[in-house]
Amino acid sequence: MIYADLKWIDYNIPNRKDIYLELLKPTYHLYLTLAIGEQGQEGNHYFYTGVYNTGWIKREKFLIEEHSIIVDLNDLDDLEKHIKSFVNNVSGETWDDIVNKLRKYFYWEYEDHLFVT
Secondary structure, eight states, rough: OEEEEEEEEOOOOSHHHHHHHHHHHHSSSSEEEEEEEEEEEOOEEEEEEEEEEEEHHHHHHHOOSSEEEEEEEOOOOHHHHHHHHHTTTOESSSSHHHHHHHHTSSSEEETOOOOOO
Protein backbone atom coordinates (compact mmCIF):
# COMPACT_ATOMS: atom_id res chain seq x y z
CA MET A 1 0.00 0.00 0.00
CA ILE A 2 1.30 3.44 -0.90
CA TYR A 3 0.11 6.85 0.29
CA ALA A 4 -0.21 10.29 -1.24
CA ASP A 5 1.99 13.06 0.12
CA LEU A 6 1.15 16.76 -0.12
CA LYS A 7 4.51 18.31 -1.04
CA TRP A 8 3.43 21.96 -1.12
CA ILE A 9 0.53 24.36 -1.75
CA ASP A 10 0.62 27.40 -4.02
CA TYR A 11 -2.10 29.92 -3.16
CA ASN A 12 -1.49 32.06 -6.25
CA ILE A 13 -1.00 35.02 -3.92
CA PRO A 14 2.45 36.71 -3.82
CA ASN A 15 3.34 36.19 -0.17
CA ARG A 16 2.23 34.38 2.95
CA LYS A 17 1.25 37.60 4.77
CA ASP A 18 -1.26 38.42 2.02
CA ILE A 19 -2.72 34.92 2.29
CA TYR A 20 -3.27 35.43 6.02
CA LEU A 21 -4.97 38.76 5.30
CA GLU A 22 -7.20 37.18 2.64
CA LEU A 23 -8.39 34.55 5.11
CA LEU A 24 -9.42 37.27 7.57
CA LYS A 25 -11.95 38.71 5.12
CA PRO A 26 -15.60 37.84 5.75
CA THR A 27 -15.78 36.32 2.26
CA TYR A 28 -12.95 34.73 0.33
CA HIS A 29 -12.28 32.40 -2.55
CA LEU A 30 -8.83 31.03 -3.32
CA TYR A 31 -7.48 28.99 -6.22
CA LEU A 32 -4.92 26.48 -4.99
CA THR A 33 -2.33 24.40 -6.76
CA LEU A 34 -1.47 21.26 -4.79
CA ALA A 35 1.77 19.41 -5.52
CA ILE A 36 1.04 15.81 -4.58
CA GLY A 37 3.34 12.84 -4.96
CA GLU A 38 3.96 9.44 -3.49
CA GLN A 39 5.16 9.35 0.12
CA GLY A 40 8.90 8.82 0.31
CA GLN A 41 9.42 9.54 -3.39
CA GLU A 42 10.62 12.56 -5.34
CA GLY A 43 8.34 14.24 -7.84
CA ASN A 44 4.71 15.23 -7.89
CA HIS A 45 1.67 15.89 -10.02
CA TYR A 46 -0.32 19.10 -9.82
CA PHE A 47 -3.91 19.16 -8.67
CA TYR A 48 -6.10 22.26 -8.60
CA THR A 49 -8.97 23.23 -6.34
CA GLY A 50 -10.99 26.23 -5.27
CA VAL A 51 -11.47 27.06 -1.60
CA TYR A 52 -14.57 29.01 -0.59
CA ASN A 53 -15.37 30.08 2.93
CA THR A 54 -18.92 29.88 4.24
CA GLY A 55 -19.17 33.69 4.05
CA TRP A 56 -18.70 33.48 0.28
CA ILE A 57 -21.40 30.82 0.01
CA LYS A 58 -23.83 32.86 2.14
CA ARG A 59 -23.19 35.96 0.03
CA GLU A 60 -23.61 34.23 -3.33
CA LYS A 61 -26.55 32.06 -2.15
CA PHE A 62 -25.99 29.56 -4.98
CA LEU A 63 -22.86 27.95 -6.31
CA ILE A 64 -22.19 25.20 -8.81
CA GLU A 65 -18.54 24.32 -8.68
CA GLU A 66 -16.56 21.17 -9.29
CA HIS A 67 -13.35 20.29 -7.47
CA SER A 68 -13.85 22.72 -4.61
CA ILE A 69 -13.57 22.84 -0.85
CA ILE A 70 -15.93 24.77 1.42
CA VAL A 71 -14.48 25.81 4.77
CA ASP A 72 -15.38 27.70 7.91
CA LEU A 73 -11.77 28.63 8.68
CA ASN A 74 -9.84 31.88 8.92
CA ASP A 75 -6.46 30.48 9.93
CA LEU A 76 -3.93 29.47 7.28
CA ASP A 77 -2.27 26.85 9.47
CA ASP A 78 -5.65 25.17 10.11
CA LEU A 79 -6.48 25.19 6.40
CA GLU A 80 -3.13 23.62 5.50
CA LYS A 81 -3.47 21.05 8.30
CA HIS A 82 -6.88 19.91 7.04
CA ILE A 83 -5.81 19.71 3.40
CA LYS A 84 -2.61 17.84 4.28
CA SER A 85 -4.48 15.39 6.51
CA PHE A 86 -7.02 14.68 3.79
CA VAL A 87 -4.44 14.21 1.02
CA ASN A 88 -1.97 12.20 3.09
CA ASN A 89 -4.66 9.67 4.02
CA VAL A 90 -5.35 8.76 0.39
CA SER A 91 -3.85 5.37 -0.39
CA GLY A 92 -3.82 2.73 -3.10
CA GLU A 93 -1.96 -0.22 -4.50
CA THR A 94 -0.45 1.96 -7.25
CA TRP A 95 0.09 5.64 -7.99
CA ASP A 96 -2.70 5.40 -10.59
CA ASP A 97 -5.08 4.26 -7.83
CA ILE A 98 -4.16 7.31 -5.80
CA VAL A 99 -4.55 9.67 -8.77
CA ASN A 100 -8.00 8.26 -9.52
CA LYS A 101 -9.08 8.86 -5.92
CA LEU A 102 -7.67 12.40 -5.86
CA ARG A 103 -9.38 13.25 -9.16
CA LYS A 104 -12.75 12.94 -7.43
CA TYR A 105 -11.86 16.00 -5.34
CA PHE A 106 -9.24 17.95 -7.29
CA TYR A 107 -8.66 18.80 -10.96
CA TRP A 108 -5.60 16.84 -12.12
CA GLU A 109 -3.02 18.53 -14.37
CA TYR A 110 -3.50 15.78 -16.98
CA GLU A 111 -7.31 15.79 -16.83
CA ASP A 112 -8.81 15.41 -20.31
CA HIS A 113 -5.40 14.79 -21.92
CA LEU A 114 -5.22 12.07 -24.51
CA PHE A 115 -2.16 9.89 -24.18
CA VAL A 116 -0.69 8.10 -27.17
CA THR A 117 0.59 4.62 -26.48
